[in-house]
Amino acid sequence: MPQAAEPTASLVAALIEAVGAEHVLTDSSLHDQYVVDWARRFEGPALAVVRPASTSEVADVLRACSAANVPVIPQGGNTGLVGGSVPSPDGDRPPVVLSTRRLTSLGDVDPLSGQVTVGAGVTLGDVHRHVARAGWSYGVDLAARDSATIGGTVATNAGGIHVIAYGMTRAQVVGIEAVLADGTVLSHLGGLLKDNTGYDLPSLLCGSEGTLGVITAIRLRLHRPAGRTTVALVGCSGYAEALDLMSRSVAPGVRLLAAEVIDETGMDLAVAVTGMAWPLESRHPILLLLEVVDGGDASGLVGLDEADVAVGVEPGERERLWQFRERQSEAFSTLGVIHKLDVSLPLPVLASCAEELRQVVAAFPEVTTYGVFGHLADGNIHVEIHGPAPDDDAVDVAVLECIARYGGSISAEHGVGRAKAGKLLLCRTPAEIAAMRAIKRAWDPQALMNPGVIFSS
Ligand SMILES: Cc1cc2nc3c(=O)[nH]c(=O)nc-3n(C[C@H](O)[C@H](O)[C@H](O)COP(=O)(O)OP(=O)(O)OC[C@H]3O[C@@H](n4cnc5c(N)ncnc54)[C@H](O)[C@@H]3O)c2cc1C
Known part of the structure; x- marks a missing residue:
């Protein structure tokens, strides 16, 4: 202390x-x-x-x-x-x-630009509710929406469940106000969509994980609400089938809003934590959750006639199916401290890498539970491992090395933090890391902002 x-x-x-x-x-x-x-x-x-x-x-x-x-x-x-x-x-x-x-200020929605300025401490859920009252929606959403702040989602460049439709947080940010370590205020909240006057500092702050300054307010780009949607939970024999279904079951002209994946272990834990019954007729190694904007009478989904599938059209049904995915982190946490590895992979190699990951993790006898869920459309899987002591990261390193061998990223959307600091070389070049360190030194010469995050020293 x-x-x-x-x-x-x-x-x-x-x-x-x-x-x-x-x-x-x-x-x-x-x-x-x-x-x-x-x-x-x-x-x-x-x-x-x-x-x-x-x-x-x-x-x-x-x-x-x-x-x-x-x-x-x-x-x-x-x-x-x-x-x-x-x-x-x-x-x-x-x-x-x-x-x-x-820092909870909530500005009025500008109906001409479809933008709003909010304080960094406003929760993601409050941003959604605030802009919905004005007839707009915000493109980033995730299960921790009622605790995560908009500043935190910008600082981590959060992804979430709608990246395939709207992009990551960086794609929603049109301006930022932030304070540097020495108290200097950088404010760029004018909301101009076209503004090529030098370096894009908001873009740099987005994803900086508190290492460059404190973000205090953000100007966000909004979207018109998606309209009526359909959710389908489909049983699959593996990742290859889930990817195949994802690519061919969305009808032409229909927009894919989300394509998520849950494995059998995660489903069993979700069933236990929600108290809901297993939602399909049979058990399957992988479940694919699709959400599409149907925009008409048809569901917007095709080619699922042979599949074991549960479809939700009414809000309550859609919500019930989403619960199995949204409560994955909570469900795994009921086991105790979890080693959580958020990684992304090129889609063509995802199925084979997932298979190898299972073998990599099986080599660690202390592992008691291994499960995977995530944002399939983005190639983003969350690997959940229970068993090893919290400070023993041997299995974490083995998983990240496997991901790097397949050309993936060791952090898809959660950031590097302290957990992966020092492992950047697995997927960034020495020249890239040197350039990042130079920015850090220039903005924070005393190394006061979140030391030990992104860079281990
Ligand atoms: C159940 C659950 C589900 C989740 N699902 C997703 C998901 O789908 N997608 C996803 O991307 N993440 C997800 N996350 C992770 C987490 O919610 C995100 O990383 C989120 O962006 C963190 O926001 P926060 O306000 O809690 O930030 P914090 O946890 O408080 O901070 C996160 C990082 O940002 C920095 N930071 C926070 N606020 C500021 C600020 N104002 N200025 C500068 N730096 C700041 C901190 O220093 C830290 O490095 C999930 C987490 C949980 C618990």
């Missing part, structure tokens, strides 16, 4: 000056929820938790930390799954955790 009493006392005084005493938490019993991650795999000590309510308060906090040479960990909803939102257990400089959850 706090190490140097004198600097800490003066820092705490400066933080109280910046945000008020009730928003500086120094009693460890008060800030437990901020120092342990969602999956309970990562935790570490913090000097304090600070909760600023405006961009200028964020700037004051960062100036105080910079003057005291104390690292800062930006934190939104703390639903990140790679340990980037909580302190490291072995950091030699205990950090301040800066919670963005009081």
Whole structure:
């Protein structure tokens, strides 16, 4: 816990000056929820938790930390799954955790541009509800929507269930306001779609995982709501069949909104956690969940006559089928601490790599449960492993090396965080990593912003 009493006392005084005493938490019993991650795999000590309510308060906090040479960990909803939102257990400089959850401004939707500006601490669910009231929808959605903040989703360039239709978070961001480690405010929220005036700083901040600055507000691009949709859960013999069905069961002119996958292990756990019955006539190694915008009387799905399939057209039916997929993380977590590996693969090799992964993991006798679910259309699978001790990452490394051999990415959508820091060389070149480090040094010369995230040192 706090190490140097004198600097800490003066820092705490400066933080109280910046945000008020009730928003500086120094009693460890008060800030437990901020120092342990969602999956309970990562935790570490913090000097304090600070909760600023405006961009200028964020700037004051960062100036105080910079003057005291104390690292800062930006934190939104703390639903990140790679340990980037909580302190490291072995950091030699205990950090301040800066919670963005009081940055909750919600601007009016601009009906001409289809854009809205929101504070970084607004939850994804609140953004959806806010823009829906104005007749719009937001393109990124994920199961942690009522805890994850919009700032966190931008900082991780989150993907989610509708990437195939709308793209990742970066594709929704038209402007960002952020504060750098020295308190400098960068604000670019004008919302111009065409603006080729130099480097695209919002794009750089998107996916920076708190290592370049604190994002305080975001200008988002919105979409018109998709309209009526149909959901189908289809039993498949394996990934090859799931990919084949995904590519040929969407009728011409019909838009695919989501194509997700769940394996038998994940389905059994979801059945247990939801209390719902197995939804198909038979058991299958892989279940494919498709959602399409039907836009007419037909369901929009073709060629499923021979398949074991459950179809949901009414909202309640669609919701029931989605529950099996949406509650996968929660279902695996009922087993205890899970090694979660979020990876992506080129679609043509996904089936063969998935087969090899099973063998790779089987070589670790301490593994008790192995399951896979994910966003099939994006080539993004989440590998869930239970058994090895939380700090034993031998099986994690073996999985990531296998993914790299197939030309995949070791982080599809969750980011690098602390979990994969130091493993970047598996899929980025030394020249790329050197260029990233140069940006980090230029923006954060004291190395105060989320040290140990993305880069291990
Ligand atoms: C049940 C469940 C389902 C999920 N499903 C998906 C999914 O489908 N797709 C997906 O991509 N992710 C998913 N996630 C992971 C997680 O929800 C996302 O990574 C999300 O973007 C994190 O948002 P957060 O506000 O919780 O950020 P946090 O966990 O608080 O932080 C995540 C990272 O962003 C940084 N950060 C947070 N806010 C800011 C800010 N304002 N400025 C600068 N840096 C900041 C932190 O320092 C940290 O490095 C899921 C998680 C859970 C628990």
